[in-house]
Amino acid sequence: MDGVVQLQRQLLDYTTLLFQEGFLNDQFTQLQQLQDETNPDFVVEVVSLFFEDSERLLNELANTLDQQSIDFRKVDSHVHQLKGSSSSIGAQRVQNVCIAFRNFCDAQNTEGCLKCLQQVKNEYALVKNKLETLFQLEQQILAAGGSIPM
């Protein structure tokens, strides 16, 4: 029992840290609120979807930006998608980079785009890492017989 409480405390602290550092925002809390008995893995499902989607998009972006003549419209569309996904789950930093990315697209600034792409990739990797850790913590708590604190 003691372990559970500790784990829970750890989870809370970790989550708070993520919020403070701006990796996640209120939208993520909303997602957590949607999770209930009827939908116990909602957050995990959505986040997994996000990961898949984002990876695909990042690959696409890399390909598109690799072309000789860059189709900025296509780039913009991908970034838009990414922005949408990240904002849906509350990955704030990713979202912010996407916004900047879109501006460069509008300006048809290849260098800027490439730089943003790099940034996005980094941010994405970061948030993915964090979220995975979060989920692991949650699993540990559940395995120990506790419940996830809201």
Next chain:
Amino acid sequence: MESCDCIDPPWPGDELLMKYQYISDFFIALAYFSIPLELIYFVKKSAVFPYRWVLVQFGAFIVLCGATHLINLWTFGMHSRNVEVVMTTAKVLTAVVSCVTALMLVHIIPDLLSVKTRELFLKNKAAELDREMGLIRTQEETGRHVRMLTHEIRSTLDRHTILKTTLIELGRTLSLEECALWMPTRTGLELQLSYTLRQQNPVGFTIPIQHPVINQVFSSNRAVKISPNCPVARLRPLAGKYMPGEVVAVRVPLLHLSNFQINDWPELSTKRYALMVLMLPSDSARQWHVHELELVEVVADQVAVALSHAAILEESMRARDLLMEQNVALDIARREAETAVRARNDFLAVMNHEMRTPMHAIIALSSLLQETELTPEQRLMVEAILKSSSLLATLINDVLDLSRLEDGSLQLENGTFNLHVLFREVLNLIRPIASVKKLFVSSSLAPDLPEFAVGDEKRLMQIMLNVVGNAVKFSNEGNISIFAFIAKSESLRDSRAPDFFPVHSDNHFYLRVQVKDSGSGIDPQDISKLFTKFAQSQSLAARNSGGSGLGLAICKRFVNLMGGHIWIESEGLGKGSTAVFIVKLGIPEYSNESKLPFFPKVSANHCQTNFPGLKVLVMDDNGVSRSVTKGLLVHLGCDVTTVGSADDCLRVVSQEHNVVFLDVCMPGVDGYEVAIRIHEKFTKCHQGPLLVALMGNTDRVTKENYLRVGINGVVLKPVSVDKMRSVLSEVLEHRFLFETC
């Protein structure tokens, strides 16, 4: 030969005389022998002759006499002793038999004589019977004649035919020379010759009814023989110098309907008689026989009955004709009335609009005029115009309403309304006027008064305003209090309303409103006139109340239509009055009120916590955000379908979906276009799903453009649970939501 000296022939020489004697004796003997034979022969033939024994005796006597005479033949000459003996025997026998016969005849002859007497007697009787047969046959014939006559008379119900037939048949049956009927005139003072047998068109002789002969005839119900010189009998100029035939007169009672009582025979005290006069042919020796007189009397009676039947028939035909005429007249009158009502209704319908339009124009323009700059005199004039025209408008409305109420064509428009709000509005309307008169208005609603009720809100308001308005009108000081509560059954039964029977049912209640004022009061004897239209008591009129007197009459009609009752109580002049009315209102059922089938109606300030069963379609090409939105909606209890493209959306969307969320910042997809195409799909149905556009907060939003394409709401992403909840509430309730950044 020795001859006997016993008989000496007297004259020996008279051989001729002896010869003659000899022959005569022989013939006598013959006769004597043949007579019995004849007798026997004929008696044998007849077989009814009762005295056979006598006949045998007689025969024997005759035979023996004949034998004697025969034997005598031998005694003329010399004869032997035997002959003498035989002769003696014969004589002796004859003597015996003849004596016996003689004795016998003494008995028989009276009998035979009496037979003859009886025969005579029987013959007389036969003759008498014959005569009587003749009489009976005559009577039978008379009876037949009467029956036939009666049949003829009764086979028609026409007065003239009856009388004519009577005379004809009587004339034929009795072989009359002339037959006449005298009817009393209308005045009853004279008899008029109405019908005769021989003359076709009798000239209207009249004879005064007061004649001894006539009186004599009228006073008896028998046929009376009258003199041919009597004025009633003098129908034709006397033709011939011979004796005119005998005349008989009989009365014929003329019965009226009124003579017939149910249980009695008609009284014979009816004064009206007709006179039938019958004349036998002149120059014949005929006399009136009794049976003929009886026949005449019977016929007269039958004629009386037939005439009364004819009279009854005439009466009933006349009554029936009268009835038919009346029916026709009634029908015409009814149709006229209907036409009049229809004309009136048409007139009202037209005038309704025609009268109100100018009225409203006047009022509206006068009010506008009031707002402009006016000199004080002008202002006064405009105010006067406004007041008068408002009054007139009220009057017109009242009259039109009342006439619709009168012929029952007014119907209540029932609906659900807020009772408390109604009272508040009435108070709000009345307060300004009351405060001008420095009156204080208070109201108290019972706590168990339901908030909502089913009834005609407009008319109830009208009633309340009228009642409270009257209270204000007739009070110069003090206060006015309004009480409203649910009337329980005991308080409903009021001695003032004996024919008001409140019926309780589960979904109705009786609202009782009392308005008490401390005003001028009403004289108790005027109370009954209060609800009569146009009637105003003197005191009220004198105060220049400015009312038309219609208000309370209309209120009463409305209250009655609502199944209630209204009355006013007052203790007298100067003591104030209380107006009370009770109306029947319905209790609304809440389940009937929802327009959307899935969830109950929501009051303005609450949000729904859940939207169970709400069918939502989400269109979003971004998988993540699609599943997040879906998760949100599922969490709120909706039934969510997701599509990833506009084409899929258009394919999937159906009438079952209540809300469609469109992510309109999908690149390459025009949100407007999708909305338009969705609407196109549903123009045939009355209502397509509500469309809500989801967009990011950096996108430009033009509310007008979205309204133009029929989008009901715009929401900015990201959407939280609470936000989604309130979005759904707003959109579902108001079909409108626009969020701006």
